[in-house]
Amino acid sequence: MKRFAILAGVWVLLLLAPYWLPLVGGYMTLGTRVLILGLAAMALNYLLGYTGVLSFGHAAYVGLGAYGAGLTIKYLGFGTLQGIAAGVVLGTVAAVVIGPLIMRLRGIYFAMCTIAFGQVFYFIAFRWHSVTGGDDGLGGWKRLPLHFFGYSLELVQDEVAFYYVALAFFAVAVCAMGLLLNSPLGRMQLSIRENEQRARFLGLPIERHVLLAWVISCLFASLAGALYALLNNFADPRILRWDFSGELVIMAVLGGMRSFWGPLLGAAVYVVLQDYLSSITENWMSFIGLFFVLVVMFFPRGVLGVLKRARS
Amino acid sequence: MSLLRISNLGKNFGSLVAVNDVSFNVEPGELHAIIGPNGAGKTTVFNLISGLMAPTAGKIQFEDMDIHDLPPHRRVQAGIARTFQITEIFPELTVTENLRIGVEIAAGYRLRPWLSRGEKANIREQVQKLIERVGLSTKAGRLVGELSHGDQRAVEIGLALSLQPRLLLLDEPTAGMGDQETEDVTLLMQHLHRTEKLTIVLIEHDMPLVFRLAQRITVLAQGEVLAEGTPAEIAANESVQAAYLGKVE
Numbered sequence: 198m199k200r201f202a203i204l205a206g207v208w209v210l211l212l213l214a215p216y217w218l219p220l221v222g223g224y225m226t227l228g229t230r231v232l233i234l235g236l237a238a239m240a241l242n243y244l245l246g247y248t249g250v251l252s253f254g255h256a257a258y259v260g261l262g263a264y265g266a267g268l269t270i271k272y273l274g275f276g277t278l279q280g281i282a283a284g285v286v287l288g289t290v291a292a293v294v295i296g297p298l299i300m301r302l303r304g305i306y307f308a309m310c311t312i313a314f315g316q317v318f319y320f321i322a323f324r325w326h327s328v329t330g331g332d333d334g335l336g337g338w339k340r341l342p343l344h345f346f347g348y349s350l351e352l353v354q355d356e357v358a359f360y361y362v363a364l365a366f367f368a369v370a371v372c373a374m375g376l377l378l379n380s381p382l383g384r385m386q387l388s389i390r391e392n393e394q395r396a397r398f399l400g401l402p403i404e405r406h407v408l409l410a411w412v413i414s415c416l417f418a419s420l421a422g423a424l425y426a427l428l429n430n431f432a433d434p435r436i437l438r439w440d441f442s443g444e445l446v447i448m449a450v451l452g453g454m455r456s457f458w459g460p461l462l463g464a465a466v467y468v469v470l471q472d473y474l475s476s477i478t479e480n481w482m483s484f485i486g487l488f489f490v491l492v493v494m495f496f497p498r499g500v501l502g503v504l505k506r507a508r509s
Numbered sequence: 510m511s512l513l514r515i516s517n518l519g520k521n522f523g524s525l526v527a528v529n530d531v532s533f534n535v536e537p538g539e540l541h542a543i544i545g546p547n548g549a550g551k552t553t554v555f556n557l558i559s560g561l562m563a564p565t566a567g568k569i570q571f572e573d574m575d576i577h578d579l580p581p582h583r584r585v586q587a588g589i590a591r592t593f594q595i596t597e598i599f600p601e602l603t604v605t606e607n608l609r610i611g612v613e614i615a616a617g618y619r620l621r622p623w624l625s626r627g628e629k630a631n632i633r634e635q636v637q638k639l640i641e642r643v644g645l646s647t648k649a650g651r652l653v654g655e656l657s658h659g660d661q662r663a664v665e666i667g668l669a670l671s672l673q674p675r676l677l678l679l680d681e682p683t684a685g686m687g688d689q690e691t692e693d694v695t696l697l698m699q700h701l702h703r704t705e706k707l708t709i710v711l712i713e714h715d716m717p718l719v720f721r722l723a724q725r726i727t728v729l730a731q732g733e734v735l736a737e738g739t740p741a742e743i744a745a746n747e748s749v750q751a752a753y754l755g756k757v758e
Contacts, residue, residue, distance in 0.1 A: 376622070376623065377622055380621060380622045380623050380624065381613040381618040381619060381620075381621045381622075381624065382619070382620055382621060382622050383622075384606075384609065384610050384613065385610070385613075385614070385619050387599075387602070387610075388599055388610045391598075391599035391600060391601060391602060392597055392598060392599050392600070394593070394597050395597040395598060395599065395665075395668065396610075397581050397582060398559060398561075398581055398585060398590070398591055398593075398597070399585065399610065399611050399614050399668060399671075399672065400581075400582045400585030400586050400614050400672060401582055401614065401619060402580070402582045403582075406619075409620075
């Protein structure tokens with residue numbers, strides 16, 4: 198019952214965001230950014246919090262999703278939905294190719310290798326100026342109107358309409374992750390997080406299960422990336438870089454990596470703090486850093502972890 | 510036909526010989542104890558049987574199948590389950606959640622993203638039975654990380670049993686336990702062996718317990734088999750007394 202109330206609360210807040218956001222001093226694209234980065238952080242947390250595997254290279258898959266969408270819309274004349282699909286396919290294929298190479302690694306070695314592979318994609322985007330726009334990013338394209346059943350939905354001017362499109366994808370992705378985590382497949386991941394040795398001697402082929410979790414996580418990360426490019430009508434090479442991977446980890450840990458919704462809350466805190474602080478000072482990152490250190494030191498279970506404990 | 514046949518098994522760590530030319534068989538339905546002083550290679554033998562380590566010499570056959578080259582999960586699928594000297598469980602999950610993972614693996618559901626209502630009910634029922642079998646009914650909803658050492662051991666044995674193994678390897682199941690807990694685990698082993706006819710290989714330091722439960726005993730010393738026989742034969746064996754048991758009055 199309590200769980201149902203929380204779920205209902207989260208979805209009502211998300212559905213009504215365009216109405217309450219201006220009342221608290223927010224604006225629509227800020228809300229959409231929270232939503233999309235929240236999805237990326239939740240996708241990362243599918244691996245970090247529920248399989249116990251730390252990836253420090255998820256920016257690569259977010260970025261591939263963004264460039265996959267941007268490049269196909271710009272050069273191949275894809276529509277908005279096809280562009281999203283292309284981004285997801287690109288990111289997921291990359292995960293399927295890279296995953297098997299690093300599945301036997303654990304802990305810091307795994308994290309280092311995810312950074313290394315991530316940086317490969319960053320440098321491709323950075324150097325291949327003629328196609329990707331290099332350091333300037335991939336601009337010169339726009340999200341196109343959606344057409345379905347004879348209706349046409351204008352997205353370019355209408356930020357609220359795009360928020361709801363993003364929310365629809367967010368809902369599908371989050372429901373899929375939630376259902377997976379409540380299935381035998383998800384519980385196998387949990388067992389690996391809890392005790393890899395025990396899971397192995399219950400007969401689990403650990404590497405294959407970690408690989409599966411990795412691919413699922415990267416798939417949703419690249420979906421977030423495609424949506425992020427559409428939000429900005431622009432693909433930024435910096436979201437391929439390893440420090441963006443770090444930002445995603447910070448969001449997940451800030452919000453609470455042992456809770457399903459924690460990373461969304463972490464993304465909200467991070468994005469809003471960034472938005473607010475960066476309008477006051479150029480050194481906003483040091484304040485976010487300080488805040489992060491305090492949370493990790495005093496609330497290792499994140500913001501949501503604290504709320505949970507206070508309630509019980 | 511033996512359930513498990515170990516032939517000339519050897520394991521070196523560099524120049525250190527941990528296990529050398531060890532052979533013994535385990536018959537179906539038998540409770541076979543492995544005893545020996547610390548460092549005799551008992552746990553290494555378990556690690557070789559379960560696949561945690563690869564042997565440097567010898568063969569391991571389980572029901573006619575050579576298993577010494579198989580990865581651990583394949584040996585589990587073949588029917589071998591084990592516990593560890595230091596309890597290996599899923600600490601941040603409840604007793605029910607722990608055992609459900611094992612039951613779902615045994616049911617072949619490990620890759621299933623959903624279960625039908627009937628399948629769920631079936632799993633729940635099996636988990637329930639298992640919880641009763643290991644005597645944790647009153648603690649089903651507790652996090653296992655918060656349970657007593659003895660109860661954690663029961664959870665680990667429950668996890669091994671959830672796989673419906675045909676061979677159960679128990680590595681010092683009573684280590685570090687009080688008298689009551691030791692008695693509980695002993696009764697559980699006795700029940701599994703006598704009533705459920707499960708084949709068990711047991712590593713144990715508690716000699717009265719070993720002589721009470723075991724049908725056959727293999728004595729290891731410095732990585733080699735010193736003696737093998739019934740409890741009575743082992744108790745009467747002079748080299749065992751000299752090397753391990755000390756003088757018996």
